[in-house]
Amino acid sequence: MKGLNAVVRWMIAFLLLVIGGAALAQGSIKLGELNSYKIFPAFLDPYKKGMELALEQTNAAGGVFGRNLEIVYRDDNGNPGDAVRAAEELLTREQVHFLLGTFASNVGLAIADLARQRKVLFIAAEPLTDKITWQNGNRYTFRLRPSTWMQTSMLVPDAAKLKKKRWAIVYPNYEYGQSATAAFKDLLKKSQPDVEFVTEQATPLGKIDSGAVVQALIDAKPDAIFSSLFGPDLSRFVRDGNTRGLFKNIAVFNLLGGEPEYLDALKDEAPTGWYVTGYPWYAINTPEHKKFLAAYQKRWKDYPRAGSVVGYATVLSAVAAMKKAGSLDSEKLVAAMEGLQLESPFGRITYRTLDHQATMGAYVGRTGVREGKGVMTTFSYGDGAKFQPSDAEVRKLRPAD
Amino acid sequence: MTILRVEGISKSYSGALALDNLSFELQAGEIIAMIGPNGAGKTTCFNILHGQLRADSGQVFVGDACTSRMDTPAILRLGVGRTFQIAATFHSFTVAENVQMALLARRGLLWNLHSQAGDLCRKEADQLLEQLGMLAHAARACSVLSYGDLKRVELAMALAGDPILLLMDEPTAGMAPRERLQLMALVVRLARERKLSVLFTEHDMDIVFAHADRILLLEQGRLICQGTPAMVRADPRAQRAYLGDNRD
Amino acid sequence: MSSFVLQFLNGLTSASTLFMVAAGLSLIFGITRVLNFAHGSMYMLGIYLAYSAIGAFSVGGVLTPVAFWGGILCAAVLVGMVGALVELTVLRRVYRSPELFQLLATFGVVLLTKDLVLWFWGPEDLLGPRAPGLGGAVEILGSPFPEYDLFLIVVGPLILGLLWLLLHSTRWGLLIRAATQDREMAAALGINQKLLFTSTFALGAFLAGLGGALQIPREPAQHFLDFTVIVDAFVVVVVGGMGSIPGAFLAALLIGEVKALCIGIGEIGAFGFGISLPKLTLVVESLVMAAVLIFRPWGLMGRALAVLPDAGEARPLLARNTAATRMAGVAIVAALAITPAFANQYSLVLLVDILIFALFAASLHFLMGPSGMASFGHAAYFGLGAYAAALAFKQAGLPMEISILVGPLVAVLAALSFGWFCVRLSGVYLAMLTLAFAQITWSVIYQWDGFTGGSNGLVGVWPAPWLSGRISYFYLVLLLCGGAVLILRRIIFSPFGYALRACRDSPMRAAAIGINVSRFQWMAFLVAGGFAGLAGALFAFSKGSISPEVLAIGQSVDGLVMVLLGGVQTISGPLVGAAVFTWLQELVARHIDYWRALLGMIIIVIVVAFPHGIVGQLFSRNRAKE
Known part of the structure; x- marks a missing residue:
């Protein structure tokens, strides 16, 4: 029992130490950042690194309004209930000026609604759901990353060009996969009315039964496949598909498949010739990106992932908004965010006044294997401004403020 | 007056016959022992009488009512109480609470969500405990009682239902010899006072012959002989079947 | 072919x-x-x-x-x-x-x-x-x-x-x-x-x-992997019959084949309805488990045995209110009631969470403790309460004050229908059947995008203006959760609560004195489900949004952890457990990156130091002194 007491004492001392540490840092401008760091670490570790890089650059350049910028990080446990509590803590105890972050769509939507209720600015960095800017859009919420609909529509021109008739679809069975599938079917039908969807496989997120799914796709004899799988599901799908010869002579489109987060895990088994959206950091030659890449590699001794760019651009957006507003008042910040323009590693982006969606795009191209690693071989930048429904459609979807 | 009439009940478990056309009667105030080797069908018979099992055929009457298709609560309402081979009490309750529980159940007060159960029927419970010599233990937890005392609590719970017929499955099993005699004497005294009929099973022949008015001898689900202790003692079938090689 | x-x-x-x-x-x-x-x-x-x-x-x-x-x-x-x-x-x-x-x-x-x-x-x-x-x-x-x-x-x-x-x-x-x-x-x-x-x-x-x-x-x-695998493994073990290894093999075979068939067959159409069988893979394990347990209460090859560890172990008496405990209770409520006067706004937010989880844990404890039925799917009632309240508010347009009451009502209905099947089982089998029902409910809500908002959930579930301030909502929660906990306590000491404990202690004796055991246990589901539903409804309005996490396994596990942490054999244990767990998680997550490791270590230390739960241990120490 003696040893036990020592452990307890040690733990209490430790807790006190951390609590004390957190009480430091005064007089700075505080932003609250929430994310599911422990649930989606593969994406959010690089994301946080991107944020810190931008933060350090901002402060090195004199901060905002001559004050130091500070980001208070909170883990939302991947759960909207905990996320709302953490956000309340950031707003009331930490007195942050506005909120950033979130990854999962349900968490993003919950925080967006909290932002509306508490009347504070929220820059949703990662969530892909279309609803956050459309059906559930609100005055206080802006979103950086290209939405499911935008990324899906970037793949459609290539898909339509192939004139394949029989399409099979596989998607993770939740809102992201469902929306991507619905958008894809809808858009492809418009440009190719005779298209036929021969099978749809909805797989439980993180639990794909890849053998059976691949077999079912083989049996459906499709000409092409549209997949929105990612992460471990994608790895299993690719490996089983390779072994069973599913991808022979079939065109495959995979949303997000070119992001290093997902492509790198496949190593030399990465598929070749797939059509994907992603982030070919090794081959983007624009000056903005080169600058970012050099700074990132210097700071972290690691290459950036898609999340790094998002984290970096989120902080830049926040800084630009504060500078444009010239104030930390929520209403002025919101006004500044509407139509805000800034330089991101992907070039100039704009937060649309219409639906608060940023025009940051994604790279669309085809995959290949180089030196035992999956890469995007040919690609082009899909500018987010161009892949949008008509303004009238968006107005119909988005409720008035 | 006939309290219990069993007419030709049979019961089999997946082919094996546990009770084979068993019939007997029990008169008011009578104390009857049912004996027989293990597996003779005594517990099965009790379970049928108390509604926990259905007989495959045959009928049971308590008074004038046919109970063959009744469930336990209905049979209880007719005044049939029961104790178990291994004393079953509620071990997270005090002794008094156990008896109160039985009284509350008897009076249909269990759906009450509001009153404090510990205050209800306390007086009656104490009276019953006094009759059984357990009043001094009223506030103790059942989990700390000696086995003999548990048996008394169980008996008090059975009596709380105001039975006219008490079914006791090996009332003295697992007790020290002295305790056995005391407990059985108590049962008999209470039964005589309350004009109760008792049907009990027992392996201890001293107790059976000392207290039973009549004895039923079962073997392999069949009633092979019945009568007063003296008659059974004299019956050669009984001697052969049971008494002769009784090593229990 | x-x-x-x-x-x-x-x-x-x-x-x-x-x-x-x-x-x-x-x-x-x-x-x-x-x-x-x-x-x-x-x-x-x-x-x-x-x-x-x-x-x-x-x-x-x-x-x-x-x-x-x-x-x-x-x-x-x-x-x-x-x-x-x-x-x-x-x-x-x-x-x-x-x-x-x-x-x-x-x-x-x-x-x-x-x-x-x-x-x-x-x-x-x-x-x-x-x-x-x-x-x-x-x-x-x-x-x-x-x-x-x-x-x-x-x-x-x-x-x-x-x-x-x-x-x-x-x-x-x-x-x-x-x-x-x-x-x-x-x-x-x-x-x-x-x-x-x-x-x-x-x-x-x-x-x-x-x-x-x-x-x-x-x-x-x-x-x-740990979470996805453990649930499947439990399902296989239970479907096969606990402790039976050939049973586990048979169950694995059954589940593996059903899943492969669902994927292989794809869409089927009948009577004008199309059903997408691959979508069922989300819950196929739960569906198989529910089907097997309803017909074979001890799994495919399990035998009827007392499955809960030490089910026959002597449980301590429940202490009735004494002057001291009554005073302590009044003091705690009074302290809570004056909190808004001095505490910061965030403390109120945290306290609202703690109060709601305390009620959730208390309702689970009502099943696990006095009724002796462990539930691994208690989040179903919490979540249904939350969703019903949110839907009544958003889709039916009812005022918030009424919507909060719709939550427990729907939860009660669910508890009645799930409980009807569950009370036929016992021990871990019962617990796993509650989990199966909870998972099935979860998957319906998770997939029904048009009505429940699917995996994204519903947003805009805010309290009426007069309750929307942090202070006023805190008082509402204090009033309702405090009242509900008191009612639960009252019920435990009522004849109904005694009857439930009687059924737990000795179902045989309970039946012999005329208690209809399964009916009482069924009603225990009603009570527990209703109060969990109330907690859920309050939760929805405290967060302003709701998503399927509220009825996922994680929520059920949190409830179990709270009850066990505090001590399942005491009435105040779950309340303490909920407070300690919620507070610890919040505190630890805020201050270190590897907060799950620290929380895990704290839980292990508590387990070793308080092998009867926090409150349970204090009580048993007191008893030992006496």
Whole structure:
């Protein structure tokens, strides 16, 4: 029992130490950042690194309004209930000026609604759901990353060009996969009315039964496949598909498949010739990106992932908004965010006044294997401004403020 | 007056016959022992009488009512109480609470969500405990009682239902010899006072012959002989079947 | 036809995989009666360790068969050692605790392992190499089929056979079987129980580790594996019959094949309705489990036995209110009531969470404690209460004040329908059936995008203006949760509550004095479900949004942890447990990155220091003094 007491004492001392540490840092401008760091670490570790890089650059350049910028990080446990509590803590105890972050769509939507209720600015960095800017859009919420609909529509021109008739679809069975599938079917039908969807496989997120799914796709004899799988599901799908010869002579489109987060895990088994959206950091030659890449590699001794760019651009957006507003008042910040323009590693982006969606795009191209690693071989930048429904459609979807 | 009439009940478990056309009667105030080797069908018979099992055929009457298709609560309402081979009490309750529980159940007060159960029927419970010599233990937890005392609590719970017929499955099993005699004497005294009929099973022949008015001898689900202790003692079938090689 | 055969083979592959994890879990439960929540973590450790071991053995980066198979074996052995270590350091100390308490200890291990793995192996998914010599495919009926999958199809039955041999032709196996049948008897015969338990844990963990390591060519090592695997493993064990290893095999086969068939058949149409069978894979395990348990209450090959560990153990008396406890209660409520005067706004937010979870835990305790029915799916009522309130508010346009009442109402209806099936079962089987119902409910809400908002949930569920301030909402929650907890307490001491405890203590005696046991237990579901629903409705309006997490397994597990942490045998335990757990989680998560590891460690320390739960321990100390 003696040893036990020592452990307890040690733990209490430790807790006190951390609590004390957190009480430091005064007089700075505080932003609250929430994310599911422990649930989606593969994406959010690089994301946080991107944020810190931008933060350090901002402060090195004199901060905002001559004050130091500070980001208070909170883990939302991947759960909207905990996320709302953490956000309340950031707003009331930490007195942050506005909120950033979130990854999962349900968490993003919950925080967006909290932002509306508490009347504070929220820059949703990662969530892909279309609803956050459309059906559930609100005055206080802006979103950086290209939405499911935008990324899906970037793949459609290539898909339509192939004139394949029989399409099979596989998607993770939740809102992201469902929306991507619905958008894809809808858009492809418009440009190719005779298209036929021969099978749809909805797989439980993180639990794909890849053998059976691949077999079912083989049996459906499709000409092409549209997949929105990612992460471990994608790895299993690719490996089983390779072994069973599913991808022979079939065109495959995979949303997000070119992001290093997902492509790198496949190593030399990465598929070749797939059509994907992603982030070919090794081959983007624009000056903005080169600058970012050099700074990132210097700071972290690691290459950036898609999340790094998002984290970096989120902080830049926040800084630009504060500078444009010239104030930390929520209403002025919101006004500044509407139509805000800034330089991101992907070039100039704009937060649309219409639906608060940023025009940051994604790279669309085809995959290949180089030196035992999956890469995007040919690609082009899909500018987010161009892949949008008509303004009238968006107005119909988005409720008035 | 006939309290219990069993007419030709049979019961089999997946082919094996546990009770084979068993019939007997029990008169008011009578104390009857049912004996027989293990597996003779005594517990099965009790379970049928108390509604926990259905007989495959045959009928049971308590008074004038046919109970063959009744469930336990209905049979209880007719005044049939029961104790178990291994004393079953509620071990997270005090002794008094156990008896109160039985009284509350008897009076249909269990759906009450509001009153404090510990205050209800306390007086009656104490009276019953006094009759059984357990009043001094009223506030103790059942989990700390000696086995003999548990048996008394169980008996008090059975009596709380105001039975006219008490079914006791090996009332003295697992007790020290002295305790056995005391407990059985108590049962008999209470039964005589309350004009109760008792049907009990027992392996201890001293107790059976000392207290039973009549004895039923079962073997392999069949009633092979019945009568007063003296008659059974004299019956050669009984001697052969049971008494002769009784090593229990 | 060929596709049918191939899908059948796919089913066999996943059955083999499932069986390997489930076998170890079943073995551990059979002997120690511990529901080992950390079994999935052992599986995850197995796959990570195999990844590293194979890498380390591949000298110069060349993958040889020796490196591959040696790595897998090495990983499994290491995991076995970890299992033994967990048994020796933690579980050994809590065998005598109240039922299910060991589950709490293993939950701590789960949290700890999760962060250790993240810290050691980093965040990225690690896809292992293909098996040398088995990396390709063979033609079966004109379609390529992976050789490694065929290998796995053989390995499952092989392990079943080896286990059978081990159990039936070694002395150790004899002891194991004796202990599975009757632990006390085995102890009385002088079997060294400590050694037996440790070796069982080691073997169980070894099997889990092996199951994980063998998956290395098929799936990437990643952080979710522990949770996805543990639920499936539990389902297999329960469907097969707890402690029965052939049963586990049969269950794995059933589930594997049903899943493969769902995927293989695809869409079916009948009577103008189209049903997408692949979508069912989300809940196929739960559907199979519910179907099996409804018809076979002890699983496919299980036997009727007292399944809950120490179900017959003497439970302490419930202390009635004394002047002192009454005073303490009044003081706590009074202190809470004046909090808004001095505390900051965030304390109120946190207190609202604590109060709501306290009611949730109290309602779960009503089932687990006085009624003796553990529920692993209590989040169903919490979540349905939340969703019903939110939907009444958003879709039906009812005022918020009315919507809050719709929550418990719907939860009661759900509790009545689920409870009707559940009360026919007992012990872990009952608990797992509640989990099955909760999972089925979850999947309906998760998929019904048009009505429930699907996986995104519903937003804009805010209180009426007069209640929308943090202070006014705090008072509403204090009033409703405080009142509900008092009512629950009152019910526990009422004749109804006594009858429930009677049914728990001795169903046989309860029936003999005229209590209709299953009807009372059914009504216990009603009470517990209703109050959980109220907590859920309050939760929805406190957050302004609601998503399927509120009725997912995680929420049910949180409830269990709260109740066990506080002490299942006391009435105030769950309240304390909810407060401590919520507060700790908030505090720890705020201050360190590896907060799950710290929280896990704290839970383990609490488990070892308070083997009867926090409040339970204080009470038993008091009693000891008296």
